[in-house]
Amino acid sequence: SYVLTQPPSVSVAPGQTARITCGGNNIGSKSVHWYQQKPGQAPVLVVYDDSDRPSGIPERFSGSNSGNTATLTISRVEAGDEADYYCQVWDSSSDLYVVFGGGTKLTVL
Amino acid sequence: QVQLQESGPGLVKPSQTLSLTCTVSGGSISSGSYYWSWIRQPAGKGLEWIGRIYTSGSTNYNPSLKSRVTISVDTSKNQFSLKLSSVTAADTAVYYCARVRMGNFDYWGQGTLVTVSS
Numbered sequence: 001s002y003v004l005t006q007p008p009s010v011s012v013a014p015g016q017t018a019r020i021t022c023g024g025n026n027i028g029s030k031s032v033h034w035y036q037q038k039p040g041q042a043p044v045l046v047v048y049d050d051s052d053r054p055s056g057i058p059e060r061f062s063g064s065n066s067g068n069t070a071t072l073t074i075s076r077v078e079a080g081d082e083a084d085y086y087c088q089v090w091d092s093s094s095d096l097y098v099v100f101g102g103g104t105k106l107t108v109l
Numbered sequence: 110q111v112q113l114q115e116s117g118p119g120l121v122k123p124s125q126t127l128s129l130t131c132t133v134s135g136g137s138i139s140s141g142s143y144y145w146s147w148i149r150q151p152a153g154k155g156l157e158w159i160g161r162i163y164t165s166g167s168t169n170y171n172p173s174l175k176s177r178v179t180i181s182v183d184t185s186k187n188q189f190s191l192k193l194s195s196v197t198a199a200d201t202a203v204y205y206c207a208r209v210r211m212g213n214f215d216y217w218g219q220g221t222l223v224t225v226s227s
Contacts, residue, residue: 033213035156042205042217043156054215086156090212095172098146098158 002091004101011107018074020104022087025068030089032070034063037084037103046085047072074106082108111135113206113218120224121200127193127223131206138187139164144209147180147191149202150220157202161209162189196225 005023012018022032032050035043045054047063050070060075074081087101117129131145138145147159160170162180170178174193182189193200201224207214 031212035214042220043214044217045213045215048213048215049211088156088213095169096158097161097169098171100156100158103155 001094001096002089002099004087004089004099006085006087006101006104008102009105009107011109012074012077013109014077014079016077018077018081018106020072020074020085020087020106022070022072022101023068024070024089024099027068027070027089028066030065030091032063032065033088034061034072035086035088036081037086038082043086077106077108079108082106111208111216113208113216115204115206115218115221117221117223119222120226121196122227123197123225124195127191127196127200127204127225129191129204129206129221129223131189131191131218133187133189133208137184138182138189139184145182145189146207146209146214148205148207148214150205151199151202159191159193159204198225201225 034047036046037043046057046061050065051063062073064071084103086103112134114132121127144161144163146161149157160180162168162182177194179192203220203222205220206218208216
């Protein structure tokens with residue numbers, strides 16, 4: 001089945017830019033979605049279809065997807081952005097359908 | 110604003126069946142071309158998709174759980190449900206229900222912790 005690989009952790013200072021990657025075989029041919037999950041809370045969709053933002057999500061959150069890597073970029077990082085981030089694709093070519101990455105813990109230094 | 114709320118027992122004995130219900134408010138479960146899904150997360154671990162259902166009753170399940178999972182829908186109550194049979198400690202997790210929109214999960218319930226223990 002399809003596998004999505006994320007770094008376990010990313011650290012960034014406030015005000016800097018955080019980049020969280022999501023690797024997968026030819027992931028550029030799929031639509032990638034990103035979720036933010038804070039402790040004790042449900043995940044929240046922050047980017048869908050590679051680079052679109054749901055209503056209410058700050059413009060600081062952006063996404064890109066090409067080749068074998070999708071990237072979630074968080075500009076001007078704030079303390080409140082500290083959370084786990086998950087990428088997800090819909091794999092219609094397999095019976096699994098939904099694949100999540102293992103998650104990345106973003107730490108704001 | 111669509112809201113989802115999980116409900117069901119927080120403790121299930123090994124070998125028994127886990128049963129949860131998700132109640133949808135703020136809109137009809139039958140409106141729009143949405144699937145409705147269950148996702149779980151063991152403590153300290155990542156997200157695992159369990160399955161999805163359309164309001165027609167059409168379902169798809171995670172192959173690793175397929176033999177034990179049943180997802181159903183009751184449009185009259187604006188609810189969909191999860192049954193997971195023959196549970197073990199490995200099924201202990203927070204269970205989320207969510208709406209599926211164009212391949213992503215745009216609305217989630219708050220989650221409910223289910224512990225499998227005797």
